[in-house]
Amino acid sequence: QVQLQESGPGLVKPSQTLSLTCTVSGGSISSGSYYWSWIRQHPGKGLEWIGYMFYSGSTYYNPSLKSRVTISVDTSKNQFSLKLSSVTAADTAVYYCARAYTAIPRAWFDPWGQGTLVTVSS
């Protein structure tokens, strides 16, 4: 079965770029009707969709973050990545990667990575 695992720095300084990678195991990132997704959860709060990408290049971003977000896929490594620029304390959150089954407009997230806490602080 497909499993996802996030990796990256747990501490990022304000104004810098947050970079995370999600490694996919148990299946190919370039197969099926799946979009590869990032979702975050501020401490003690709800879930916020950041965006997702199809392996061939189609991307959808949350407009609230679009100017600062880049999601990319590396099929050779079976990984996808998130870059969020110009971070502030408001970007402190647990970041999840997830596979989205998508037959637009249907989209649901399963499975999810375990999540990684990223703190923005000097």
Place this chain on the structure above:
Amino acid sequence: DIQMTQSPSSLSASVGDRVTITCRASQGISSYLNWYQQIPGKAPKLLIFAASTLQSGVPSRFSGSGSGTDFTLTIDSLQPEDFASYYCQQSYSTPITFGQGTRLEIK
């Protein structure tokens, strides 16, 4: 953006109870509504997709219904492992949005 509003925000119940959580969309979303369970410290887990289809491996005590703007998640005969937070999510239009969550606690 489509706003998803869950009620109640928190709920106390006992093992064996039947509980219902409601999710209301700010505009019609057909049946493009999914439900997740999140145990504290863990990632969300998909329970129901397309409003009423149970994800493989999810116990049959979970059920979902609704279409348009009003949806419900029902848990029959609560088990100890069901005490968690629950979130609805719409995919009718981007940005994909989630409800604020319902915290289900043991009475």
